[in-house]
Amino acid sequence: MEDSHVLSLKPATAVSAATVTALTALLLAGCSAGQITQTSDQVAAVDGASASGTATDVSAQDVTVIVQEDGTAALKFTAFNQNNSRTPHRLLNATVSGAPVALGATSEIPAQCTLVADSADSIESLPKAPNDCIQYVATTVDNRSFAYGGTAPVALTFDDGKLEVQAPVSAPMLPSGQSARSDNQAEAVAESH
Template identity: 50%
Template sequence: MKSLKATARRGALISVAAASALALASCSAGQITQTSSQVAAVDGAAGSTSDNAVAVRDVTVIVTSEGETGLKFTAVNQDPSDKDHTLKSVTVGGEKVTLSGDTTFASDTSLVADVASQIENLPQGDTGNLKYVKTSLTNNGLAIGGTKDVVFTFDDGEASVTATIAEPPLKSGTEDRDVTGGEE
Protein backbone atom coordinates (compact mmCIF):
# COMPACT_ATOMS: atom_id res chain seq x y z
CA MET A 1 0.00 0.00 0.00
CA LYS A 2 1.33 3.43 -1.02
CA SER A 3 1.42 6.30 1.38
CA LEU A 4 -1.09 9.07 1.06
CA LYS A 5 1.77 11.59 0.95
CA ALA A 6 3.27 10.10 -2.25
CA THR A 7 -0.13 10.03 -3.96
CA ALA A 8 -0.77 13.66 -3.06
CA ARG A 9 2.67 14.65 -4.34
CA ARG A 10 2.08 12.82 -7.63
CA GLY A 11 -1.35 14.45 -8.03
CA ALA A 12 0.08 17.91 -7.40
CA LEU A 13 2.85 17.30 -9.95
CA ILE A 14 0.34 16.21 -12.60
CA SER A 15 -1.85 19.26 -11.88
CA VAL A 16 1.10 21.66 -12.21
CA ALA A 17 2.21 20.01 -15.47
CA ALA A 18 -1.30 20.22 -16.93
CA ALA A 19 -1.70 23.87 -15.90
CA SER A 20 1.71 24.74 -17.38
CA ALA A 21 0.89 23.06 -20.68
CA LEU A 22 -2.46 24.84 -20.84
CA ALA A 23 -0.90 28.23 -20.05
CA LEU A 24 1.88 27.84 -22.62
CA ALA A 25 -0.47 26.61 -25.34
CA SER A 26 -2.87 29.51 -24.87
CA CYS A 27 -0.24 32.28 -25.25
CA SER A 28 -0.75 32.65 -29.00
CA ALA A 29 -4.18 31.14 -29.42
CA GLY A 30 -6.19 34.37 -29.33
CA GLN A 31 -6.94 37.06 -31.88
CA ILE A 32 -4.81 39.58 -30.01
CA THR A 33 -1.18 38.51 -30.09
CA GLN A 34 2.05 40.43 -29.96
CA THR A 35 2.84 39.63 -33.60
CA SER A 36 -0.60 40.14 -35.16
CA SER A 37 -0.06 43.83 -35.89
CA GLN A 38 3.53 43.73 -37.09
CA VAL A 39 4.25 44.70 -40.68
CA ALA A 40 7.26 44.03 -42.86
CA ALA A 41 9.95 46.69 -42.69
CA VAL A 42 10.55 46.48 -46.44
CA ASP A 43 7.18 48.05 -47.25
CA GLY A 44 8.34 51.55 -46.36
CA ALA A 45 6.90 53.88 -43.77
CA ALA A 46 3.28 55.01 -43.55
CA GLY A 47 1.46 57.93 -41.97
CA SER A 48 -1.33 60.44 -42.48
CA THR A 49 -2.38 64.00 -41.79
CA SER A 50 -4.03 64.62 -38.41
CA ASP A 51 -7.52 64.57 -39.98
CA ASN A 52 -6.69 61.41 -42.03
CA ALA A 53 -7.70 63.21 -45.23
CA VAL A 54 -4.38 62.34 -46.87
CA ALA A 55 -2.33 59.21 -46.19
CA VAL A 56 1.23 58.48 -47.26
CA ARG A 57 2.32 54.91 -47.89
CA ASP A 58 5.51 53.07 -48.85
CA VAL A 59 7.74 56.04 -47.98
CA THR A 60 11.37 55.16 -48.78
CA VAL A 61 14.42 57.32 -49.47
CA ILE A 62 15.91 55.91 -52.71
CA VAL A 63 19.62 55.94 -53.58
CA THR A 64 20.42 54.25 -56.90
CA SER A 65 23.77 52.69 -57.80
CA GLU A 66 24.11 55.44 -60.46
CA GLY A 67 23.95 58.14 -57.76
CA GLU A 68 20.35 59.23 -58.35
CA THR A 69 18.65 60.13 -55.05
CA GLY A 70 15.00 60.86 -54.34
CA LEU A 71 11.94 59.88 -52.37
CA LYS A 72 9.53 57.06 -53.20
CA PHE A 73 6.00 57.32 -51.78
CA THR A 74 2.32 57.11 -52.58
CA ALA A 75 0.03 59.84 -51.22
CA VAL A 76 -3.65 58.88 -51.16
CA ASN A 77 -6.48 61.43 -51.07
CA GLN A 78 -8.99 59.68 -48.83
CA ASP A 79 -10.88 62.82 -47.81
CA PRO A 80 -14.57 61.93 -47.30
CA SER A 81 -15.59 65.45 -48.39
CA ASP A 82 -14.27 64.79 -51.94
CA LYS A 83 -11.91 67.79 -51.69
CA ASP A 84 -8.81 68.09 -53.88
CA HIS A 85 -5.52 68.24 -51.95
CA THR A 86 -2.09 69.61 -52.83
CA LEU A 87 1.31 68.39 -51.70
CA LYS A 88 3.12 71.67 -51.01
CA SER A 89 6.54 70.36 -49.96
CA VAL A 90 8.53 67.41 -48.63
CA THR A 91 11.72 67.37 -46.57
CA VAL A 92 14.06 64.47 -45.81
CA GLY A 93 16.17 65.08 -42.73
CA GLY A 94 15.51 68.82 -43.17
CA GLU A 95 16.63 68.82 -46.85
CA LYS A 96 14.01 69.89 -49.39
CA VAL A 97 12.89 67.31 -51.97
CA THR A 98 12.43 68.59 -55.54
CA LEU A 99 9.01 67.55 -56.92
CA SER A 100 8.60 67.56 -60.73
CA GLY A 101 4.98 67.45 -61.82
CA ASP A 102 1.51 68.51 -60.71
CA THR A 103 1.09 67.78 -57.00
CA THR A 104 -2.64 68.51 -56.74
CA PHE A 105 -4.71 65.35 -56.66
CA ALA A 106 -8.45 64.77 -56.57
CA SER A 107 -10.48 62.64 -54.20
CA ASP A 108 -9.86 58.90 -54.53
CA THR A 109 -6.65 59.63 -56.44
CA SER A 110 -3.12 58.58 -55.56
CA LEU A 111 0.00 60.62 -56.15
CA VAL A 112 2.80 58.14 -56.95
CA ALA A 113 6.32 59.54 -56.59
CA ASP A 114 9.79 58.09 -57.19
CA VAL A 115 13.15 58.92 -58.74
CA ALA A 116 12.98 59.59 -62.50
CA SER A 117 14.51 56.25 -63.53
CA GLN A 118 11.87 54.33 -61.58
CA ILE A 119 8.90 56.46 -62.73
CA GLU A 120 9.90 55.67 -66.33
CA ASN A 121 9.39 51.95 -65.56
CA LEU A 122 5.75 52.49 -64.54
CA PRO A 123 2.81 52.28 -66.99
CA GLN A 124 2.17 55.61 -68.70
CA GLY A 125 -0.89 56.93 -70.54
CA ASP A 126 -4.39 56.62 -69.06
CA THR A 127 -3.61 55.59 -65.50
CA GLY A 128 -7.04 56.15 -64.01
CA ASN A 129 -6.71 57.42 -60.48
CA LEU A 130 -2.91 57.67 -60.46
CA LYS A 131 -0.73 60.74 -60.94
CA TYR A 132 3.05 60.44 -61.23
CA VAL A 133 5.62 62.85 -59.80
CA LYS A 134 9.39 62.62 -60.14
CA THR A 135 11.48 63.39 -57.07
CA SER A 136 15.11 64.30 -56.53
CA LEU A 137 17.18 65.03 -53.47
CA THR A 138 20.75 66.07 -52.75
CA ASN A 139 22.63 63.14 -51.26
CA ASN A 140 24.39 64.56 -48.23
CA GLY A 141 25.80 61.29 -46.93
CA LEU A 142 22.68 59.12 -47.12
CA ALA A 143 23.69 55.54 -46.31
CA ILE A 144 21.66 52.57 -47.53
CA GLY A 145 20.15 50.80 -44.54
CA GLY A 146 19.84 53.97 -42.46
CA THR A 147 16.74 56.02 -41.73
CA LYS A 148 15.72 59.66 -42.11
CA ASP A 149 12.77 61.69 -40.85
CA VAL A 150 10.45 62.73 -43.69
CA VAL A 151 7.90 65.55 -43.37
CA PHE A 152 5.11 65.96 -45.96
CA THR A 153 3.33 69.33 -45.99
CA PHE A 154 -0.13 69.24 -47.58
CA ASP A 155 -2.65 72.06 -47.94
CA ASP A 156 -4.51 70.78 -44.86
CA GLY A 157 -1.67 69.62 -42.59
CA GLU A 158 1.52 67.62 -42.20
CA ALA A 159 2.40 63.94 -42.10
CA SER A 160 5.69 62.85 -40.53
CA VAL A 161 7.33 59.42 -40.85
CA THR A 162 10.74 57.85 -40.40
CA ALA A 163 11.75 56.28 -43.72
CA THR A 164 14.34 53.66 -44.58
CA ILE A 165 17.11 54.51 -47.06
CA ALA A 166 17.27 51.81 -49.75
CA GLU A 167 18.18 50.96 -53.33
CA PRO A 168 15.29 50.51 -55.76
CA PRO A 169 14.24 46.91 -56.45
CA LEU A 170 15.88 45.17 -59.39
CA LYS A 171 13.99 45.25 -62.66
CA SER A 172 12.43 41.88 -63.38
CA GLY A 173 14.58 39.68 -65.61
CA THR A 174 17.80 41.67 -65.21
CA GLU A 175 19.62 39.26 -62.90
CA ASP A 176 20.66 35.81 -64.09
CA ARG A 177 20.60 33.43 -61.15
CA ASP A 178 22.33 30.08 -60.98
CA VAL A 179 19.39 27.68 -60.78
CA THR A 180 21.50 24.52 -60.87
CA GLY A 181 22.43 24.91 -57.22
CA GLY A 182 26.05 23.94 -57.54
CA GLU A 183 29.29 24.23 -59.38
CA GLU A 184 29.61 22.90 -62.88
Protein backbone atom coordinates in the same frame (compact mmCIF):
# COMPACT_ATOMS: atom_id res chain seq x y z
CA MET B 1 -57.21 -3.90 -16.26
CA GLU B 2 -56.55 -0.34 -16.63
CA ASP B 3 -55.19 1.27 -19.73
CA SER B 4 -51.98 3.14 -19.12
CA HIS B 5 -51.23 6.18 -21.16
CA VAL B 6 -48.12 5.83 -23.28
CA LEU B 7 -46.29 9.04 -24.08
CA SER B 8 -44.07 9.47 -27.10
CA LEU B 9 -40.38 10.25 -26.43
CA LYS B 10 -40.02 12.28 -29.67
CA PRO B 11 -40.80 15.72 -28.13
CA ALA B 12 -38.38 15.09 -25.25
CA THR B 13 -35.69 13.95 -27.67
CA ALA B 14 -36.21 17.03 -29.87
CA VAL B 15 -35.98 19.35 -26.86
CA SER B 16 -32.85 17.56 -25.62
CA ALA B 17 -31.18 17.79 -29.06
CA ALA B 18 -32.01 21.50 -29.35
CA THR B 19 -30.64 22.14 -25.87
CA VAL B 20 -27.40 20.26 -26.59
CA THR B 21 -26.97 22.13 -29.90
CA ALA B 22 -27.51 25.53 -28.26
CA LEU B 23 -25.08 24.74 -25.43
CA THR B 24 -22.45 23.49 -27.90
CA ALA B 25 -22.78 26.67 -29.96
CA LEU B 26 -22.34 28.80 -26.83
CA LEU B 27 -19.28 26.84 -25.76
CA LEU B 28 -17.65 27.09 -29.18
CA ALA B 29 -18.39 30.81 -29.45
CA GLY B 30 -16.95 31.33 -25.98
CA CYS B 31 -13.72 29.57 -26.92
CA SER B 32 -12.61 32.46 -29.14
CA ALA B 33 -13.96 35.30 -27.05
CA GLY B 34 -11.21 37.77 -26.25
CA GLN B 35 -8.63 35.99 -28.39
CA ILE B 36 -6.29 37.90 -30.66
CA THR B 37 -6.35 36.74 -34.26
CA GLN B 38 -3.17 35.80 -36.07
CA THR B 39 -3.70 38.60 -38.61
CA SER B 40 -4.59 41.37 -36.15
CA ASP B 41 -1.10 42.86 -36.22
CA GLN B 42 -0.34 42.44 -39.93
CA VAL B 43 1.02 45.45 -41.79
CA ALA B 44 0.93 46.39 -45.43
CA ALA B 45 3.33 44.44 -47.64
CA VAL B 46 5.39 47.45 -48.71
CA ASP B 47 9.03 48.14 -48.01
CA GLY B 48 8.79 51.73 -46.87
CA ALA B 49 7.24 53.52 -43.92
CA SER B 50 3.60 54.57 -43.69
CA ALA B 51 2.11 57.74 -42.27
CA SER B 52 -1.41 58.95 -41.63
CA GLY B 53 -3.12 60.90 -38.94
CA THR B 54 -5.57 63.58 -38.01
CA ALA B 55 -3.39 66.43 -39.30
CA THR B 56 -4.31 65.75 -42.93
CA ASP B 57 -6.80 63.80 -45.03
CA VAL B 58 -3.88 62.36 -47.01
CA SER B 59 -2.02 59.18 -46.05
CA ALA B 60 1.37 58.07 -47.36
CA GLN B 61 2.54 54.51 -48.00
CA ASP B 62 5.91 53.03 -48.98
CA VAL B 63 7.85 56.17 -48.00
CA THR B 64 11.48 55.34 -48.87
CA VAL B 65 14.65 57.28 -49.62
CA ILE B 66 16.15 55.65 -52.72
CA VAL B 67 19.90 55.98 -53.31
CA GLN B 68 21.04 55.03 -56.81
CA GLU B 69 24.39 53.36 -57.52
CA ASP B 70 25.73 56.69 -58.88
CA GLY B 71 24.95 58.37 -55.54
CA THR B 72 21.90 60.36 -56.62
CA ALA B 73 18.88 60.15 -54.33
CA ALA B 74 15.11 60.32 -54.70
CA LEU B 75 12.09 60.15 -52.45
CA LYS B 76 9.64 57.33 -53.18
CA PHE B 77 6.09 57.35 -51.77
CA THR B 78 2.44 56.91 -52.63
CA ALA B 79 0.05 59.53 -51.25
CA PHE B 80 -3.67 58.80 -51.10
CA ASN B 81 -6.36 61.45 -50.58
CA GLN B 82 -8.76 59.75 -48.15
CA ASN B 83 -11.17 62.69 -47.95
CA ASN B 84 -14.80 61.55 -48.08
CA SER B 85 -16.26 65.01 -48.68
CA ARG B 86 -14.77 65.16 -52.19
CA THR B 87 -12.20 67.81 -51.21
CA PRO B 88 -9.03 67.75 -53.34
CA HIS B 89 -5.65 68.30 -51.69
CA ARG B 90 -2.24 69.42 -52.95
CA LEU B 91 1.29 68.36 -52.00
CA LEU B 92 3.06 71.64 -51.22
CA ASN B 93 6.56 70.35 -50.46
CA ALA B 94 8.61 67.48 -49.10
CA THR B 95 11.88 67.29 -47.18
CA VAL B 96 14.34 64.52 -46.31
CA SER B 97 16.61 65.22 -43.33
CA GLY B 98 15.66 68.88 -43.75
CA ALA B 99 16.76 68.99 -47.42
CA PRO B 100 14.06 70.06 -49.87
CA VAL B 101 12.87 67.44 -52.35
CA ALA B 102 12.66 68.60 -55.97
CA LEU B 103 9.19 67.58 -57.12
CA GLY B 104 8.11 67.44 -60.72
CA ALA B 105 4.86 69.12 -61.69
CA THR B 106 2.07 68.13 -59.32
CA SER B 107 -1.57 69.11 -59.39
CA GLU B 108 -4.39 68.67 -56.92
CA ILE B 109 -5.02 65.13 -55.73
CA PRO B 110 -8.78 64.59 -56.09
CA ALA B 111 -10.63 62.76 -53.31
CA GLN B 112 -10.00 58.99 -53.38
CA CYS B 113 -7.10 59.46 -55.84
CA THR B 114 -3.36 58.84 -55.63
CA LEU B 115 -0.02 60.55 -56.19
CA VAL B 116 2.90 58.20 -56.93
CA ALA B 117 6.40 59.67 -56.50
CA ASP B 118 9.79 58.08 -57.26
CA SER B 119 12.99 58.66 -59.24
CA ALA B 120 12.57 59.65 -62.89
CA ASP B 121 13.87 56.24 -64.07
CA SER B 122 11.46 54.36 -61.85
CA ILE B 123 8.49 56.53 -62.82
CA GLU B 124 9.36 56.00 -66.48
CA SER B 125 9.48 52.22 -66.08
CA LEU B 126 6.18 51.96 -64.14
CA PRO B 127 3.15 50.69 -66.03
CA LYS B 128 0.73 53.63 -66.02
CA ALA B 129 -2.93 53.38 -65.14
CA PRO B 130 -5.21 54.47 -67.98
CA ASN B 131 -7.31 56.81 -65.82
CA ASP B 132 -6.58 60.26 -64.47
CA CYS B 133 -6.99 59.33 -60.80
CA ILE B 134 -3.29 58.49 -60.42
CA GLN B 135 -0.59 61.14 -60.85
CA TYR B 136 3.07 60.25 -61.33
CA VAL B 137 5.82 62.65 -60.26
CA ALA B 138 9.62 62.35 -60.43
CA THR B 139 11.61 63.40 -57.36
CA THR B 140 15.24 64.13 -56.51
CA VAL B 141 16.91 65.09 -53.24
CA ASP B 142 20.50 65.96 -52.31
CA ASN B 143 22.24 62.88 -50.96
CA ARG B 144 23.31 63.82 -47.46
CA SER B 145 25.42 60.68 -47.06
CA PHE B 146 22.36 58.48 -46.75
CA ALA B 147 23.42 54.95 -45.82
CA TYR B 148 21.66 51.84 -47.11
CA GLY B 149 19.76 50.23 -44.26
CA GLY B 150 19.52 53.46 -42.29
CA THR B 151 16.58 55.80 -41.87
CA ALA B 152 15.98 59.47 -42.57
CA PRO B 153 13.25 61.84 -41.35
CA VAL B 154 10.78 62.68 -44.10
CA ALA B 155 8.13 65.41 -43.98
CA LEU B 156 5.34 65.67 -46.55
CA THR B 157 3.43 68.95 -46.34
CA PHE B 158 -0.03 69.08 -47.87
CA ASP B 159 -2.43 72.02 -48.05
CA ASP B 160 -4.28 70.70 -44.98
CA GLY B 161 -1.43 69.42 -42.81
CA LYS B 162 1.89 67.62 -42.52
CA LEU B 163 2.92 63.96 -42.32
CA GLU B 164 6.25 63.06 -40.69
CA VAL B 165 7.86 59.63 -40.74
CA GLN B 166 11.24 57.91 -40.36
CA ALA B 167 11.77 56.40 -43.81
CA PRO B 168 14.18 53.58 -44.66
CA VAL B 169 17.08 54.26 -47.02
CA SER B 170 17.26 51.67 -49.78
CA ALA B 171 18.78 50.84 -53.13
CA PRO B 172 16.42 50.78 -56.10
CA MET B 173 14.66 47.51 -56.87
CA LEU B 174 16.38 45.39 -59.49
CA PRO B 175 14.40 44.55 -62.60
CA SER B 176 12.89 41.09 -62.42
CA GLY B 177 15.31 38.31 -63.40
CA GLN B 178 18.49 40.28 -62.73
CA SER B 179 20.10 38.93 -59.60
CA ALA B 180 23.84 39.11 -60.38
CA ARG B 181 25.36 42.12 -58.59
CA SER B 182 28.83 42.01 -60.18
CA ASP B 183 30.68 40.44 -63.11
CA ASN B 184 32.45 37.96 -60.79
CA GLN B 185 29.17 36.85 -59.29
CA ALA B 186 27.57 36.55 -62.75
CA GLU B 187 30.46 34.34 -63.93
CA ALA B 188 30.17 32.15 -60.83
CA VAL B 189 26.45 31.72 -61.40
CA ALA B 190 27.01 30.91 -65.10
CA GLU B 191 29.70 28.31 -64.26
CA SER B 192 27.50 26.57 -61.70
CA HIS B 193 24.81 25.83 -64.31
